[in-house]
Amino acid sequence: MIIYKIENKINGKKYIGYTNKMGLKRRWKKHIYDWKNGSHQSKLYNAFSKYGIENFFIQQIDKALSEEEMYAKEIFWIKFLDTNKNGYNILTGGFAGGVVSQEDKDIYGKNMSKVLQGRRLRSDQFSSKYIGVHAHRDSWSCCLKVNKKKYSKIFDKEIEAAIAYDKLVNYFYGPNGKTNFKTNYSSEELDSFFNEFLIKKHPRRKYPGKYLNVIKDNAHNTWRAIYRKNKKTIKTLYRKTEEEAYLALQEFINEYEKSAEINRRSSE
Secondary structure (H helix, E strand, O other): EEEEEEEEEEOOOEEEEOOOOOOOHHHHHHHHHHHHOOOOHHHHHHHHHOHHHEEEEEEEEEEOOOHHHHHHHHHHHHHHHHHOOOOOOOOOOOOOOOOOOHHHHHHHHHHHHHOOOOOOOOHHHOOOOOOOOOEEOOOEEEEEOOOOOOEEEEEEHHHHHHHHHHHHHHHHHHHHOOOOOOOOOHHHHHHHHHHHHHOOOOOOOOEEEOOOOOEOOOOEEEEEEEEEEEOEEEEEEEEEEEHHHHHHHHHHHHHHHHHHHHHHHHHO
């Protein structure tokens, strides 16, 4: 059971909903189906028609273990994000035919306030104000689909991903494509960008350490030890420190070689 938000990339207005049977992707497809078929009118679907479905995205913001908790959390998020007055929710949330006690509302409200106190909302951490840009761990990715083929790349900064997305749009669709910023790139600049986009991969921010086959991965704030044989990766180990990764690797190699030797002798 999940609570989700649908957000307008242009004005930041949100809709809060829940689903207890279908996953997030199916729920999003159901929204789009209902909107296209005009099965019912709502502020959200009117906004779909006004701004275009491509300017909205769906995202999980919470989960629940029971229906009562799910209803109560939906009520909390609608109130917390003020999506009645400044969003696309018409009602205050909860199941119209069910009962959510005031005590449950107060309990979930207090607990969620404690969780959110002193840090940003999860939705703010993972969404982007730019078209075609999404959060990717501690980085940002731009993505554009052209004729069922996806072009994507990861960048350290959100603005870099947004600019790259604009260049992709200009490369494939020309100056009339919808971009984040006003663009005026020459055909030579776009050709050079696209060639580099395809060839040069984003560095994975792994830094070699003092031990062979042990590298630092700053993206995950950890050390990675890799054992390869015949150009194939046999085992990848993750540890907090460089020394722990090295020792774990040596231990694995010894056990692996012993096992391989036993199997070799038994087959003779």
